[in-house]
Amino acid sequence: MTAPLERDVVVVGAGFGGLYALHRLREAGWRVLVLERGDDVGGTWYWNRYPGARCDVESVDYSYSFSAGLEQDWQWTERYAAQPEILRYLEHVAERFDLRRDIRFSSTVEDARFSGWHWTVRTEDGLTVRARYLVMASGNLSEPRDPDIPGLAEFSGQLLHTARWPRDGVDLTGRRVGVIGTGSSGTQAIPLLAKQAAHLTVFQRTPTFSLPAVNQPLDPAALAELKRTYPERRRRARYSRNGQLRAWGEKSALEVTADEREKEYEQRWQAGGGGFIGAFRDLLDDERANETAADFVRGKIADIVADPDTAAALQPRGYPIGAKRVTVDTGYYATYNRANVSLVDLRANPISLIEQRGVRTGRGLHELDTLVLATGFDAMTGAVLAVDIRGTGPTLREKWHAGPRTLLGVMTAGFPNLFLVTGPGSPSVLSNMVVSIEQHVDWITDLLRHAAETGRPVVEADVAAEDAWVEHVNELSARTLFPRGNSWYLGANVPGKPRVFMPYVGGVGTYRQHCERVAADGYPGFRFA
Ligand code: FAD
Numbered sequence: 001m002t003a004p005l006e007r008d009v010v011v012v013g014a015g016f017g018g019l020y021a022l023h024r025l026r027e028a029g030w031r032v033l034v035l036e037r038g039d040d041v042g043g044t045w046y047w048n049r050y051p052g053a054r055c056d057v058e059s060v061d062y063s064y065s066f067s068a069g070l071e072q073d074w075q076w077t078e079r080y081a082a083q084p085e086i087l088r089y090l091e092h093v094a095e096r097f098d099l100r101r102d103i104r105f106s107s108t109v110e111d112a113r114f115s116g117w118h119w120t121v122r123t124e125d126g127l128t129v130r131a132r133y134l135v136m137a138s139g140n141l142s143e144p145r146d147p148d149i150p151g152l153a154e155f156s157g158q159l160l161h162t163a164r165w166p167r168d169g170v171d172l173t174g175r176r177v178g179v180i181g182t183g184s185s186g187t188q189a190i191p192l193l194a195k196q197a198a199h200l201t202v203f204q205r206t207p208t209f210s211l212p213a214v215n216q217p218l219d220p221a222a223l224a225e226l227k228r229t230y231p232e233r234r235r236r237a238r239y240s241r242n243g244q245l246r247a248w249g250e251k252s253a254l255e256v257t258a259d260e261r262e263k264e265y266e267q268r269w270q271a272g273g274g275g276f277i278g279a280f281r282d283l284l285d286d287e288r289a290n291e292t293a294a295d296f297v298r299g300k301i302a303d304i305v306a307d308p309d310t311a312a313a314l315q316p317r318g319y320p321i322g323a324k325r326v327t328v329d330t331g332y333y334a335t336y337n338r339a340n341v342s343l344v345d346l347r348a349n350p351i352s353l354i355e356q357r358g359v360r361t362g363r364g365l366h367e368l369d370t371l372v373l374a375t376g377f378d379a380m381t382g383a384v385l386a387v388d389i390r391g392t393g394p395t396l397r398e399k400w401h402a403g404p405r406t407l408l409g410v411m412t413a414g415f416p417n418l419f420l421v422t423g424p425g426s427p428s429v430l431s432n433m434v435v436s437i438e439q440h441v442d443w444i445t446d447l448l449r450h451a452a453e454t455g456r457p458v459v460e461a462d463v464a465a466e467d468a469w470v471e472h473v474n475e476l477s478a479r480t481l482f483p484r485g486n487s488w489y490l491g492a493n494v495p496g497k498p499r500v501f502m503p504y505v506g507g508v509g510t511y512r513q514h515c516e517r518v519a520a521d522g523y524p525g526f527r528f529a
């Protein structure tokens with residue numbers, strides 16, 4: 001057996017989180033090694049290469065803020081950049097900051113054990129690394145899920161998952177294509193798949209509330225002007241509700257007239273993007289207020305989709321808009337007006353079986369050449385728990401069997417020197433993730449410096465502080481409508497997964513200020529040894 005490599009910090013993952021962790025920690029003087037399953041950098045943007053994949057936070061904001069040179073030099077070309085452009089950006093970041101030399105690719109971490117005040121991390125191919133600190137930047141949406149439908153393995157056609165799309169693309173010309181799933185990935189892919197395929201059949205279980213992206217090329221003059229004010233823009237994003245400069249309505253949807261409401265919704269619909277959900281202050285808290293926004297979107301669906309039965313099947317009902325993540329699309333509803341697209345409503349006609357030749361539902365066998373799974377991820381805990389992590393007591397899988405428990409979403413008691421980037425219990429997936437990633441990495445870097453300076457290099461979350469944080473996170477989400485959707489935020493998309501609303505809903509700015517206070521006060525709730 002070869003001797004283990006020795007480092008100060010092991011980082012798992014080379015997406016936005018792992019790349020920044022490497023840069024920042026290396027700059028702070030630590031010896032860092034990143035282990036990444038893929039064969040290059042990019043994370044989400046390396047894996048999700050399906051047609052139509054793009055961000056739904058504006059590109060100028062969905063980007064690093066740590067380097068003024070980088071943000072001035074990089075030219076985004078579209079309001080919402082497509083996957084190839086975001087991947088190029090991350091490749092550029094890796095080059096510019098010379099990151100690849102400390103990344104080991106094609107390295108899947110299998111287990112990590114804490115003993116002798118160190119973590120020993122082992123990869124699938126037998127590499128062992130010993131390090132004082134372990135940082136999981138393994139992603140909230142990085143463990144793709146296949147649907148638990150009997151017969152999936154029997155399908156003899158081409159089987160694709162949006163999150164594992166072939167690097168060289170797929171030619172679907174002349175093919176009969178089926179898509180299972182109408183979340184963000186499905187609604188982005190469906191319009192483009194429909195343009196290529198001979199026929200596209202969409203298998204929909206829960207209709208989504210989808211908002212038009214109104215994507216457009218960025219005007220170089222406007223971009224140059226924006227860049228002059230970048231520092232202020234970034235500062236405002238960091239202390240905002242969700243890491244973006246959205247205008248959040250201050251009024252209740254119920255205190256204005258129906259005409260005023262309609263006008264506000266229409267303006268936001270025309271402006272495009274997820275800002276629609278901020279039209280009024282109570283859309284995510286009050287059922288009646290929420291219903292006004294849901295009604296507006298249902299009306300739009302009826303206006304866009306020509307066939308009334310298809311429109312009715314596409315209209316979401318029975319859960320609040322925003323409780324599942326709203327999707328942001330380009331031409332999604334209009335795609336159902338195409339002659340080569342059909343919708344199968346699985347609530348009326350469930351899938352009974354996948355067979356060699358296609359998908360069988362209550363409407364018979366749908367013969368397919370290609371089946372696309374847009375069925376999402378084991379979100380937030382999936383990638384962390386895929387690694388067998390052992391601290392000083394029960395394993396992490398055992399500890400989190402009833403749902404994740406963390407202090408600030410960044411540490412979990414019983415696992416000294418283990419850090420989570422945008423873990424459950426932090427704003428993470430409810431925010432512009434790049435803002436949240438930078439905040440966590442900066443905070444962890446400061447904490448490690450504090451540990452070094454005080455000569456107590458081992459840090460652990462206190463159980464009582466963790467319990468109080470978990471209670472606070474739960475209390476906040478219970479006051480909202482979020483727990484009312486069967487979403488991946490709750491783990492509801494994975495059979496058997498405990499139903500716990502995982503992200504912190506209190507807002508990016510509030511959370512950041514709290515973390516700043518914790519640091520300024522010498523890290524109460526964290527024990528150093
Ligand atoms: P990831 O990018 O997921 O990177 C994690 C990396 O860890 C992966 O490369 C993975 O291979 C690696 N890894 C995991 N486990 C292991 C292991 N055991 N061993 C070795 N390596 C491992 N967020 C937004 O804020 N705005 C958006 O517009 C947006 N768009 C999105 C679009 C898509 C299609 C998807 C799927 C997500 C989107 N997100 C968006 C969320 C997105 O995941 C984050 O914005 C961000 O990219 C996460 O970066 P990360 O580094 O935390 O995780």
Ligand code: N01
Nearest residue numbers: 055056147148181182183184185186205206325374375376
């Ligand atoms: O996954 P999802 P996703 N039978 O879980 C259906 C980010 N993201 O990959 O709702 C039939 O949202 C499932 O149905 P139901 C973003 O944060 C962002 O689309 O469970 N159907 C649902 O329709 C997003 O929220 C972008 O009833 C089954 C779909 O599959 C997150 O990633 C783009 C099924 C899964 O939707 C995940 O998005 C892409 C079954 N057995 C991703 N199992 C942007 O636009 C599942 N489904 C920025």
